[in-house]
Amino acid sequence: MEAFTYYLPCLYAFLACIGFSLLFNIHGAAGMLICAGGGALGWLVYLLAAPLFHSDITQSFLAALVISAWSEIMARLRRCPVTSYLLVALFPLVPGGGIYYTMEHAMSGETALFLESLLHTLGLAGALAVGVLMVASLARLVTNYQNHRRTLTGGKHP
Amino acid sequence: MKPDYNELLEIVSEMGFRLMLSGAEIYRVEESVSRLLRAYGAERGEVFAIPNCIIVSLTSPQGKPMTQIRRMPSHGTDIYLLERYNDLCRRLCRETPPFDQALESMRQIERTHKVYSLPVQLAAYFLGCGMFSLFYGGSPMDGLCGGICGVVIGLCLALTSRLGANLFFKTIAGAAASAFVALALTAAGVGHNSEFIIIGALMALVPGIAFTNAMRDIMAGDMVAGISKAAEALLIGAAIALGTALALGLIRTLTGG
Incomplete structure (x- = not known):
């Protein structure tokens, strides 16, 4: 039962992503399930990485890597733009709480806490961006390599 | 030819x-x-x-x-x-x-373009924001309130878009309206933790992918595009904080807390 409640947020992330995929005008059950599955998978990775790293920035980074790889693979399989899936699947990792607590500290005039949570929020956003970037750059390299191979073997360009 | x-x-x-x-x-x-x-x-x-x-x-x-x-x-x-x-x-x-x-x-x-009707979109706001309230650690009642605040944000965005407001103003208005409703629901005893409710509802406004896309553009060498998008994402983040702070500040001043 304890394990169940520990992993319950993955289910919430799944359902929340279904809601958000409607807002970005995604039609078709397959697209929605891929988005929501990506969101839940990302949070699962985040939770599983917790005992190993004890740092939510590293956990976010790993989760972003996995979500990004998932979206790239699914986009290849379904011949769609990667953004379609990445956009929604990343939502659970976005530091919404960070923005709120930063604002809260700023309002109550606690400068030290405010700066700390501001930097932490920016760090989380940066971890997401770097995670997505690494996978996107790798995917780009693979595509370029394949195109290169094709022109070499296809070989008869005028 | x-x-x-x-x-x-x-x-x-x-x-x-x-x-x-x-x-x-x-x-x-x-x-x-x-x-x-x-x-x-x-x-x-x-x-x-x-x-x-x-x-x-x-x-x-x-x-x-x-x-x-x-x-x-x-x-x-x-x-x-x-x-x-x-x-x-x-x-x-x-x-x-x-x-x-x-x-x-x-x-x-x-x-042949199809969009979801407003009621379906509002239901999506309810589901998305409510689930995020639960996700951030709220109780089931908080989830319900988060969903209601999400619907408020959806209505607010639809209304201000129809009036032709800019993105910055839309975000401030949405954040402030949802924070008001969240505080009212908590004061009425329906919700328990106003912070989880507010954070869940705010997820409908955060510039999630904008920041990531901006970094992507910068890495691809499109500096102008990347920097202007990153600035937009940071501004929206600031607008969310401003809108919420506005509502919280007003309520706290009025109730003397």
Whole structure:
């Protein structure tokens, strides 16, 4: 039962992503399930990485890597733009709480806490961006390599 | 047969414009347009795009340069349209049909475009925001209140968009309205933790992918596009904080807490 409640947020992330995929005008059950599955998978990775790293920035980074790889693979399989899936699947990792607590500290005039949570929020956003970037750059390299191979073997360009 | 370069320019910039309007990234717009140009046999064609403008320029075989600039109105992201236009662009590159046929297929996509009705969208706001309230650690009642606040944000965004407000103002208004409702629901005893409710509802406003896309553009070398998008993302983040602070501050002053 304890394990169940520990992993319950993955289910919430799944359902929340279904809601958000409607807002970005995604039609078709397959697209929605891929988005929501990506969101839940990302949070699962985040939770599983917790005992190993004890740092939510590293956990976010790993989760972003996995979500990004998932979206790239699914986009290849379904011949769609990667953004379609990445956009929604990343939502659970976005530091919404960070923005709120930063604002809260700023309002109550606690400068030290405010700066700390501001930097932490920016760090989380940066971890997401770097995670997505690494996978996107790798995917780009693979595509370029394949195109290169094709022109070499296809070989008869005028 | 040599293509008519005036019509080619028209088609190509229309395609770029529509791609960007449905929320494509800068590099996708530039790549699609230059592929299309090459597919139709225009050797010397250039395209440059930033978030609110596309410039396409090409030189006809007679050496006459031609340019078209399209200004982008403010736009959101519509994945359905994006996928359809992306498919169409690939097909045009593969088959290079006559121009009027290409233009007709673009119009066809526009005609058959489908969006969810407002009630469905509000239900989506309810589901998304409510689940995020639970996700951040709220009780089931908090989830319900988060959903209600999400619906408030959805209504607020729909109303301010109809009035033609800019993104910054829309975000402040949405954040403030949802924070008011969250505090009212907590004061009425329906919700337990106002912070989880507010955070859950705010997820409908956060510039989630904007920041990541901005970094992507910067890494691809499109500095202008990347920096302006990153600035937009940071501004929206600030607007969320401002709107929420406005509501919280007002309530605290009024109740003397």
